[in-house]
Amino acid sequence: MTKTLLSILVMLAVVTRGMGQGTTAPIYVTLWFDTEDYILPQDDGATKRLAEMLTGLGVRATFKIVGEKARVLENRGRRDVIAALRRHDIGYHSNTHSQQPTIAVYLQNAGWDDGRAEFYRREVQGVRDVERIFGVTPVAYGQPGSAWAPQVYPALHDMGIGMYLDESDHVGIDDQPFYYGGMLNVFKMRSNLARMDLSGGESLANGKATFTKAYDQLRRTGGGTISIYYHPNEWVQTEFWDAVNFRRGANPARSEWKMPGTRPAAETEQAFDDFEQYVRFIKAQSGVRFVTATELMTIYADKAMTRSFRKEDLLRFARSVQNDITFQRLDGYTLSAADVFGLLTDAMAAFIERNQWPSATKVTALYGPARMYTPPTGGTRSSSFRWSAFAQAVRDTSDYCRSSHRLPDEVWIGAESMSPADYLATLARAVEDLIATGNTPTDVIRREGHYTADHYVAEDSPDLWSWVIFPEGFHAPRIMELARLQAWTLKPAVLQH
16 A cells, blocks of 8 residues: 555656646747957957856857958967857858948848849858858858848858847847748847846846846746847957947948957956856756757747648638738748748649649748839729639749749739739639639639738838948838838747747
8 A cells, every 4th residue: 555655646746747847838048149359359268268158057159250250260370269169059240240331231222132142242251261160051140230131031041041140120020039031030039138238236136137027928928039149349348349440331441440448357257257147047047948049940940841731721821811911820830921822822823733722732932022013004903804814823923933932023914913912812812712612713803912911020210220330320211121022921930849
């Protein structure tokens, strides 16, 4: 009896403990460093010390390296710094960071394809130098300052970089990771950004309070990610290296670059001590795990890309986009408006070809349109189209998406064109009617699409581009216009427990 009772109690304890673990909301903390100062030599030592401190604490971070910083470390013979950083994830933080023109400045009037090509041309050498010096392809990228632009996403893909990791206000969903431009983004985290100041005094206590607030909120809502970023130069400088030299569009010759001011040694030591205590505090919290960019891409893997969708799924998606064209949250995965555009187009094209729905349709990765839709001149605007004409437009659109890897700017039906939103709404209704009746219609009624995914993209304003390195009054309406078009690709990232 005693042995039996003891066995039951042990089993209950194991089950209870397992249940408790299963219900603990996971909190992932991604710690990243924009490793950029290639002017002040003291930054090298601070970078090494941070990397080694974190390694000693059993924490791996993501160090985003500027191409020029990597080259300077190599030229100074700082193999010790490079070796310390290689124990962490290596990301990319632009080729020269603040030298003029910066990324948003040189892309401000560019279109989609030429902007993609120009970013690649200017930045690929920095990526290759980081790759050569550190022995790995950078896993993530983030822009210098607020020099964000949507054209960089396909260029990053071409360079082999898989994730966007930074902070700014251009685009985001609910202060948590999301997909945009075909890759995972940890960006615009706001309430889930937990930076501790490095100014001593109450900095540590305030930092703990900031982290705890974000931690408690995420625990209540099922878990999520907290983002924390720094620059190694913050430990040793009184002013940022680039603001001293490149403020408001300044572009001095290298021989005229000035050293930034440095902090007293006691302040630097206090900052290192506070930071170590801050990391230890975070690590001690229940359910917390520090993760790198590489790990985040697994934790937030896009499950939609590996799923197969049946006729019943297509019907559900088609009904949804007739109301609002935006992302859809489903059971364990999400779909962007571009995902649904591709799914319905491919499925309808297959139906037209074989007169039956495919047994399974997969998501095709597509970027958004390259320009705003402009109605054609002349002619009339039809309220309906003959089935044969609409079917040809669907086939053409499917072929365009496969060859261009993006949505068309317009869909032509004879001498008329439709916006991508109107085409999708019209297609969605046709899909719904076909599935319901099983018969192809004589005519397809034209529908108006309501594209709302761009509500998650900021409006252009000088405040959005407030980085001190930009020329006075800089703003970039063309960049934000393209950003709204690429919101076709926007969707929340789903935490894979």
